[in-house]
Each structure stands twice: as structure tokens, then as C-alpha cells.
Amino acid sequence: MNNKKEFVSFDLICPECGVGNPEGSKNCLVCDKNLEETIAFLEDDSFDLEITNDCLLEYRKNFWGTERTGKINKYLWIKMDDIEFGSPINRFIFIYDGKRIVIPLREQNMKILKEFLRK
Numbered sequence: 367m368n369n370k371k372e373f374v375s376f377d378l379i380c381p382e383c384g385v386g387n388p389e390g391s392k393n394c395l396v397c398d399k400n401l402e403e404t405i406a407f408l409e410d411d412s413f414d415l416e417i418t419n420d421c422l423l424e425y426r427k428n429f430w431g432t433e434r435t436g437k438i439n440k441y442l443w444i445k446m447d448d449i450e451f452g453s454p455i456n457r458f459i460f461i462y463d464g465k466r467i468v469i470p471l472r473e474q475n476m477k478i479l480k481e482f483l484r485k
């Protein structure tokens with residue numbers, strides 16, 4: 367599997383409201399979010415993750431992963447310390463504002479995140 371290819375094939379699902387937008391859209395048709403900021407959008411079991419150049423956004427979902435709770439955690443890349451990847455259980459771990467944040471990730475999503483952090 368070619369991760370790099372996957373990385374650029376962001377299909378313009380708006381990370382904020384979930385609406386699909388035509389390729390090349392600059393802003394979401396529905397909520398007007400700037401889509402050019404989004405580098406990758408990862409759907410996971412209990413949250414959706416949006417990766418931008420500045421930050422990682424975590425859109426929390428309910429226990430069943432069917433709906434968003436409305437809670438959004440924003441982590442600026444420059445403020446993250448001691449970034450590590452857990453194994454054998456896939457986890458993204460870092461220190462933020464003195465707190466240890468642990469985000470469990472699907473294997474595929476962890477690969478994409480690793481690829482991004484290498485750059």
C-alpha cells in the first residue's frame with residue numbers, strides 16, 4: 367500500500383461538518399470552513415482527526431462512533447512534546463500543557479500520521 371498516495375487523496379469531506387465537497391473547493395459549501403488548511407482527515411473509532419500544518423484536531427464521537435459529541439480538542443504541533451507511538455497497541459502519545467495525551471488509533475491512521483510527522 368502506498369501511504370503517500372493515500373495522503374494526497376483527501377476527498378474533501380469537510381472535517382467540521384462531514385459534508386462532501388467537490389474536488390478543488392477552497393471552502394466548505396455548508397459551513398464555510400477553509401478546506402485548504404486540511405492536509406489529512408482520518409476517521410477513527412471514537413473520534414475523527416483533522417491534520418493541518420499548525421495543529422491536530424480531534425472531533426470526539428460517541429461511544430458507538432456513530433455521531434460526534436461536539437467536543438473538539440485542538441493540539442498545536444509546536445506545543446507537543448515527547449511524541450511517541452505506542453505498540454503493539456497503536457497509540458499516539460504526547461505531552462501537552464504538561465499533560466500526557468494518549469490517542470488510540472487504527473493501524474492505517476497511525477501510518478498516515480507517522481508519514482506526516484516525518485516531514
Ligand SMILES: [Zn+2]
Binds near residue numbers: 381397
Ligand atoms: Zn463543512
